[in-house]
Amino acid sequence: MGLDYWLVDNSVISNFALIGRLDFLKDIFGEKLCIPEEVKAEFLIGVNRGIIPQTDISWLHVVSRIKVEEELFDRFCLRLGKGESACLSVAINRKWKFFTDDVDARKTAQRLEVPVSGTIGILTYLVHKGHITMEDGNSMLRDMIKKGYFSPADELNELLK
Numbered sequence: 001m002g003l004d005y006w007l008v009d010n011s012v013i014s015n016f017a018l019i020g021r022l023d024f025l026k027d028i029f030g031e032k033l034c035i036p037e038e039v040k041a042e043f044l045i046g047v048n049r050g051i052i053p054q055t056d057i058s059w060l061h062v063v064s065r066i067k068v069e070e071e072l073f074d075r076f077c078l079r080l081g082k083g084e085s086a087c088l089s090v091a092i093n094r095k096w097k098f099f100t101d102d103v104d105a106r107k108t109a110q111r112l113e114v115p116v117s118g119t120i121g122i123l124t125y126l127v128h129k130g131h132i133t134m135e136d137g138n139s140m141l142r143d144m145i146k147k148g149y150f151s152p153a154d155e156l157n158e159l160l161k
Contacts, residue, residue, distance in 0.1 A: 004097055004115075005032050007063070007087040010042040011101040015119045017043075017055040018147040019140060024126060026059050034061045034096070036086035069093050080105050088114065101149075119144065120152060124159050 006029060013035070016022045025033055035043075040062055046052035065073060069089040076085035084105035091098045097115040099122065100106055109116040117125075120141075127137040137156045145151050153159055 005034055005094070006097045006099055007034050007036070007091050008039070008060075008099040009035075009083045009087050009102065009105065010039050010046070012099045012119050012122070013039070013043060013057065013060075014046060014052055015101070015144045015147075015149050016122075017052050017057075018149075019143040020053065021140060022055055022057070024131070025122070028122075028126065028131060030059075031061055034063045034090075036063055036065065036083070036090060038082040038086040042081075042083050063090055065090060066093070076108070080108065088112075119149065120156070120159065124156055127156055 008025070013022060013025065016025055035057075040057065040060070043052065043057060047054060065086065072089035072092060073085050076088050080088070081102070084100055084102050087098050087100065088105060088109060090096060091109070091114045092112055097117070098105075098109050099117055099119075100109070101118040106116050106118070123132075123137045123141055126132045127134050132140070134156060141149075141151060141154075141156060145154070
């Protein structure tokens, strides 16, 4: 996935946080993984409500939007959530990539030629690059599904053929 910057929305960081494995995102993407303030706020609401376990996200770089991104944000908010809208507006303007599991946000990103992936894409990447075994990836996916992730596949094997 190279040295490009990635914006990540709440659905993806929550999936990894729910199974206590947000460390993978930190270890693999580090400072190249960014969130807008809206995503940080959404995540912290989940933590405060006890939906998401206490998780350190201080390592995630919080980005602020500039004027042109504010205009895009306002337009996207008509159809998408604030977190997805913020990620998408920054990704378009800065030519960054976007991690989301939100179907509408993914379709919008694809239509606007923003490179997009999500939880499954990260897990398959981790397996493909040898950061985790297939068994570990499948175990993580099963744990995420048990915690409420609506996965398009039950196992990564189905996607790595």
